[in-house]
Each structure stands twice: as structure tokens, then as C-alpha cells.
Amino acid sequence: MTLHPDDLAAHYERLADDFEESWAHSPAFVTWMNRCIGIRLALRPGDRAADIGCGSGLYARSMAEHAVTVVCVDPSTKMLAKLPTRPSLVPVRASIEDLAEGAVQLPHAGRLDAVLAKDVIHHARDVPMALRTLAALLAPGGRLVIVTWPLRIDYPLFGKAVEQHERAYIDPDDMARVLTDCGLRVEVTCERYHLSIAKEQWLAWVANRFMSLLCAFDDDELAEGLTEIDARYPGPVIEFEGRFVFTCASGQEDVSRG
Structure with missing residues (x-):
């Protein structure tokens, strides 16, 4: 399911106050993810960067430790x-739609040395157009890192939510083909991180629809899903593998410079 941009903005407006509590439940996880991103973005002093779908800036803050500027893009004012x-x-x-449709022009567009798009590309109604838009933001030699989930996820969700994810899945190989056509070199890799969360906390996050894919379900469907999760994980703690796909694209350096 792709949310309408207005609905997407409203979704994250509602989540803004508790966003970091849910996604930053483990400082070690955030540190790990920032390291995975940082290795791939390879930011250098003086670089200009952008975080597309930055939320509250969990990853933009780390990027700003290296880049001179990080353009933080999000549809939610509260975020x-x-x-x-x-x-x-x-x-x-x-939103990513605003960028793709030219409704908003970013500072340094076409001259950005690094662009991060984490958990955002699935919100695009026209994914190839969104990918071409992200590629066009890069300066010669710029790096683009797109972070998504794999097709098969181990997150403790109910069956219908997993099916919803699989229906909306965007194949990194398809993304790679679009980015290659944009003249970029592309590499796709996968990383995993072991997560441990109190079940009570996890169920509260799911009940609050902390993932946009959960917006596809009404209150009754969500209640059934919570019961399913509760039964599947009988203990007080839920442990699972979080797996993340990194689609990394880089442009050719401008050999005419200097």
C-alpha cells in the first residue's frame, strides 16, 4: 500500500512525539545503523549531503558530524x-513525491555529494521516477544509499501485515537497473542485526501503527493481529533478526575538474 502524500504526512505527524522511542529503543542499534550508513556514504569534510525522509534526524545527526551541510527532508512539520x-x-x-514532481527544489540539488533514503522509497507512487529524482540530486562522484527491507522479513508482525509488505515489496534488482540507466554504479548488500524488545512495548508500538504498512488495517484487523503476535511469542521478550538491504549507487567523478 502506498499512502497518499497527505495521509503519509498525517501518519508521521501523529507519530512524531513517540518516534524516537520506537525506532531508537536500542542506542546500540542506532549506532550500528549509523555505522552501516556511514561506511557506504563515505562522507568527507566539506561534503554536502541530504537525508530524504529524515524523520526526527536519527541518522542526519550522525551525517552532520562529517558533512558541512545535511539537507533534512520530511513531509512532517512535527518531525x-x-x-x-x-x-x-x-x-x-x-515528500519524495514533491521532489519527483518538481514541487519542491532542494538546496544544492544536482550538487550533493551524498544522499540517504532510508525506509522511504516504498512511499513513492512512481518508484522509477523517484529513483531518477534521487540520482539527479547527486554531484559528479556523489553517493546514494537506499535502505529497505528484504522480501522475507523476520519482524514479529501478524500474517496479514507480512503479506502486505510482500505485496508492496520493491526489488533491489529493479532499483539497480533504474539507477544503472542513470549512469550510476550500483552495489546491493544485506546486513543483519539481532534485536530484543519487551513484548509489551512491541505490542504497544504495533497498536499505534508505528510502521506505515500497518495503516492498511482497521481497528478490528489490528486487534486480531495483536492477538496473533501475542500467541506466537509467549514470553515477555521478543527476539528477532532485523535484516536491511543497502542499495548503493555512485557516480563517475568529473575528470574535467581541476
Whole structure:
């Protein structure tokens, strides 16, 4: 399911106050993810970067430790309000659809050295157009990192939610073909991280529809799903493997410079 941009913005507006509690439940996980992203973005002093779908800036903050500027893009005003007040973090209220359709122009568009798009590409109604838009943001030699889930996920969700994810799945090989056609070199890799979460907390997050895919279900369907999860994981703690796909694209350096 792809949410309408207005519905997507409303979804994250509602989640903004508790967003970091749910996604940053483990500081070690955030540190690990920032390391995975940082290795691939290879930010250097003086680089200009962007975090598309930045949320409250969990990953943009780390990027700003290396880049001179990080353009922080999100459709939620409340999410952007969570960003630290730093000259290096430049908030822009926009969805990936706004960028693809040209409704919003980013600072340094076409001259960005690094672009991160984590958990955002599935929100695009026209994925190839969104990918071409992201590619066009890059300077010569720029790096693009797209983070998604694999087709088969181990997250403790109910069966219908897993099926919903699989229906909406975007194949990294398809993304790679589009980005290759944009003149970029592409590499797809997968990383995994072991997660451990109190079941009570996890059920509360699911009940709050902390993942956008859960917006596909009404209250009755969600209640049934919560019962299913509760029965499948009888103990007080849920443990599972979080797996993440990194589609990394890079452009050719401009040999005419210098």
C-alpha cells in the first residue's frame, strides 16, 4: 500500500512525539545503523549531503558530524521540529513525491555529494521516477544509499501485515537497473542485526501503527493481529533478526575538474 502524500504526512505527524522511542529503543542499534550508513556514504569534510525522509534526524545527526551541510527532508512539520538546531542541518518540508514532481527544489540539488533514503522509497507512487529524482540530486562522484527491507522479513508482525509488505515489496534488482540507466554504479548488500524488545512495548508500538504498512488495517484487523503476535511469542521478550538491504549507487567523478 502506498499512502497518499497527505495521509503519509498525517501518519508521521501523529507519530512524531513517540518516534524516537520506537525506532531508537536500542542506542546500540542506532549506532550500528549509523555505522552501516556511514561506511557506504563515505562522507568527507566539506561534503554536502541530504537525508530524504529524515524523520526526527536519527541518522542526519550522525551525517552532520562529517558533512558541512545535511539537507533534512520530511513531509512532517512535527518531525522536522525534532531536529537539533544546528547550522549544518537544513530542514525542508517535502515528500519524495514533491521532489519527483518538481514541487519542491532542494538546496544544492544536482550538487550533493551524498544522499540517504532510508525506509522511504516504498512511499513513492512512481518508484522509477523517484529513483531518477534521487540520482539527479547527486554531484559528479556523489553517493546514494537506499535502505529497505528484504522480501522475507523476520519482524514479529501478524500474517496479514507480512503479506502486505510482500505485496508492496520493491526489488533491489529493479532499483539497480533504474539507477544503472542513470549512469550510476550500483552495489546491493544485506546486513543483519539481532534485536530484543519487551513484548509489551512491541505490542504497544504495533497498536499505534508505528510502521506505515500497518495503516492498511482497521481497528478490528489490528486487534486480531495483536492477538496473533501475542500467541506466537509467549514470553515477555521478543527476539528477532532485523535484516536491511543497502542499495548503493555512485557516480563517475568529473575528470574535467581541476
